Amino acid sequence: MHExxxxxxxxxxxxxxxxxRAVSAADIAIYPxxxxxxxxxxxxxxxxxxxxxxxxxxxxxxLADWTQNVERIxxxxxxxxxxxxxxxxx
Numbered sequence: 001m002h003e004x005x006x007x008x009x010x011x012x013x014x015x016x017x018x019x020x021r022a023v024s025a026a027d028i029a030i031y032p033x034x035x036x037x038x039x040x041x042x043x044x045x046x047x048x049x050x051x052x053x054x055x056x057x058x059x060x061x062x063l064a065d066w067t068q069n070v071e072r073i074x075x076x077x078x079x080x081x082x083x084x085x086x087x088x089x090x
Contacts, residue, residue, distance in 0.1 A: 005053065005060050012062040016069050023073060031070045
């Protein structure tokens with residue numbers, strides 16, 4: 001997991017997007033996997049595993065910035081799973 005997250009972190013370099021200057025299919029395809037991992041890592045049951053990825057802004061700051069960039073894409077809110085929203089509110 002850390003190897004792959006590190007690979008993404010390095011791929012971003014100083015760019016806002018995985019493909020460089022503009023959002024690409026890579027960003028859209030990889031975001032759900034990263035977000036799912038973060039959601040799983042934040043569960044109480046995951047605490048025993050000491051995954052070392054939260055907060056993402058500390059562990060992988062470029063990746064954290066990238067997730068925020070993805071979340072600012074126009075129309076993003078309409079694609080966000082409703083059950084994820086409900087879990088955030090709880």
